[in-house]
Amino acid sequence: AQSVAQPEDQVNVAEGNPLTVKCTYSVSGNPYLFWYVQYPNRGLQFLLKYITGDNLVKGSYGFEAEFNKSQTSFHLKKPSALVSDSALYFCAVRPYSGAGSYQLTFGKGTKLSVIP
């Protein structure tokens, strides 16, 4: 069974500074990896994904993530944080193939607070 770990419950960063939200995963075979963001009282919005190819993927709102197969990590990054980036961020994984390959498994989420 697949699993996702987000080791930080909360990340605080000053506006304009770079931000990183960490994610490690466990899955049989090759993974499909995703980041979602949830603003208060809203559903989940898709940010970016890694399927195959270049390990650095770019997504919405200036976010990017780096896939590291040897470290089984998929950290979310942004060069310059905005106050409007403050939200709850979820990392998710699904296996490349096999039973349940359509199922997303989510991490517990990391609350990002960008301080003006």
Next chain:
Amino acid sequence: SAVISQKPSRDICQRGTSLTIQCQVDSQVTMMFWYRQQPGQSLTLIATANQGSEATYESGFVIDKFPISRPNLTFSTLTVSNMSPEDSSIYLCSVDGQDSYEQYFGPGTRLTVT
């Protein structure tokens, strides 16, 4: 990407009653999913709903408590039956992105059981 709407957006219900949540998608999709997000928690998959077949429930979730309908390729309902305060959660539906791998989520239904 798919556009998904849910009704109601929120509700406050008394214990012992039932609530049916509707999920509408703007395009035809094969797979729809229902998740629960308890306060301060991550998302937990309740069941997968394919049109024309019985929903597939995850461990810890049963059809008697969470009956699901999937009458066509754009619509699904989730009923939370015989509610207790422990059912207070956000319930989200999602759809598979077909060839794009990701899932798209509705805005959620915030349920409070008193």
